[in-house]
Amino acid sequence: MKPNNNPPVIGLFITCLADLYRPEVGFATIKLLEQAGCRVEVPEQQTCCGQPAFNSGDFSTSADIARQTIAALDGYAYVVAPSGSCISMLHHYPELFDDQDPWKARAESLKARAYEITSFLVDVLHAELPNQPYSGTVTYHDSCSGLRELGIKQQPRQLLAQLEGVELKEMEESETCCGFGGTFCVKYPDISNRMVSNKTDNIVNAGAKTLLGGDLGCLLNMAGKLQRQGHAVEVRHVVEVLAGMTDQPALGETQSSIKAG
């Protein structure tokens, strides 16, 4: 990578799930951005994007959280998150404000600067990845918000294709919802359970060693189901593989659980 005297400063929006469940995803995202010549900062005043409130119909709380997030992410050339779902939510912020409200313009500005990590690397930075030691077969789940709201489909695949050791084995119906849906999976557990079972059938049939995706909500859901069913497929966020950070155990596993099989 060329040395860059004026690197773009990226505000990392870590997302609540990566913050809590999978810090490695944050560090892998930072590594990818730095490799591509960016400088990364992590604004303190961020919490969650507010999607649980928005999708529960609580628009006033959503607007409060939107204002907090907009203020936290002001001033960055770009805002990047390891999640299509959370970035989609940031893209919804303008809907929360009236045209006369000064927050509307700020929300529009954030929307224009906010990217999901794989689409930022491919569409904005046209990044070339250094090769990584990872080798093995992977299959990819297209999470709904990223796919249908942000058009993320080829970007992660293009990046994976740059890694010599990665072989992508597509599953059937990779674009079908896994049944996570935020609060949906606890409000309608029976339906969600059926949807994720259909999904794990397709994952297992793909015959890959690792399931990758770009959204931790979906990945936790699918990992939890695969493990309950006793399947050995390991589950990771795609940035872990792209950044060559696959030393740590996969989702829901520990060193000892791997040994115990």
Place this chain on the structure above:
Amino acid sequence: MQITSPDFKDNARIALQDVGLQKALGNVKTGFPHKRAAAIARLPEFEQLRDEARDLKNHIIEHLDLYLEAFEAKVLENGGHVHWCRTADEARQTILKICQDKQARTVTKGKSMVTEEINLNEYLEANGVTPVETDLGEYILQLRGEHPSHIIAPAIHLNLEDVSETFHAHHHKPKSMDPAVLMQEAREELRTKFVAADVGITGANFLVAETGSSIIVTNEGNGDLTQTLPKTHIVVTSIEKVVPTLEDMTLFLRLLARSATGQEFTVYNTLSTGPRRPGDQDGPEDYHVVLVDNGRSDMIASELREMLRCIRCAACMNHCPVYGAIGGHSYGWVYPGPMGSVLTPQMIGIEQAALLPNASTFCGKCESVCPVRIPLPKLMRHWRRDEFEKHLTPGAARWGLGVWSFVARRPALYRQLTRIGSRVLRSLAGKKGRISKLPLASGWTDGREMPAPSGKTFMQQWQEQQKARQSS
């Protein structure tokens, strides 16, 4: 029909365990989407047609009054009658009155979801008029005393065995598993009914303002007999079906057939434009159009306005993973799937229907296939907002959301609590790295493991790193 939308969760649970239903649903999930995809692949301008259709529908809704009046004027000019009905009740009474004026004893019916919406069959029956469904699927359901589970394939929840048994029980013929034989049986039964009917009732896929015509599209041709054989033909339809010209109609027909069944064109496209004229070989003596509002004009002035673009193609439910898992009856009223989750609260009230717009992951598949680009997730979210603002959200969910939003608006507190949460979850998981049973999250852990956090929160680790960097 009895409303069971408040029991949606129980309905769904039962449906998920219903082996026959699950087998039948396999046809929805694979058959329709594949056929649609193939049809669209053969029409490169499909996406452009969707834009045109969306824009044209928006224009029509903007000027709905004008187009409806133009349509009415043409119908009158052609010698027909138009009845404007504000409510389902007005519509039922109007239709009954026409039947009674004709001293009708039986009416044949083509497939019509609007007559389901106004619960016409039960009303006619209670008032001494016998309705006979002539669409094969609807006919089967009528024999079984059931309602449609899908808006274009009403009996899609049944398997061949079910039909075979139903016919055996009602037709008193030897049991057959041959679809051709069953079809022939139905045909014979229905033929006498077609001839005996005093009134024929059909729906309409579109109304054409320029000519005063209504059109029905079917693959069986039963609708043609329904509207040409009896002396009186009543078209029962809703106000948003009007389009300006015949040419405009063809735009929607192209989209409808492909989106619904993956056909280039539906087999029978039958226009009817008023009563029989002197010299006509057939056709009804009397022609009525019953225009049902039933909450639609309220939608024009609301955020639900975009829903009025719907052309009832069923693509949204054919592609919906929730519909595909539980079938149409679980939704508990006439319109199932994503379009139903938007329409039903409008028609029966959000108080009864709140579980429907919540039963979506917002995966967005429905919107991505809708031929008139209705933003279905956004409209379902509109109902969730309505539910929340009317304080109808269930107590526990509202409380949980309240606590969460209190914390999410306070970053410092949020940091502390996530640190604690991370520690608690990790200790519950122990060496395994995942939790198999978590009482407060049993909705999750009943069906799956919960992976535990892999370490301290990102924010904690990040801040520790930053500090270490500064001090070094």
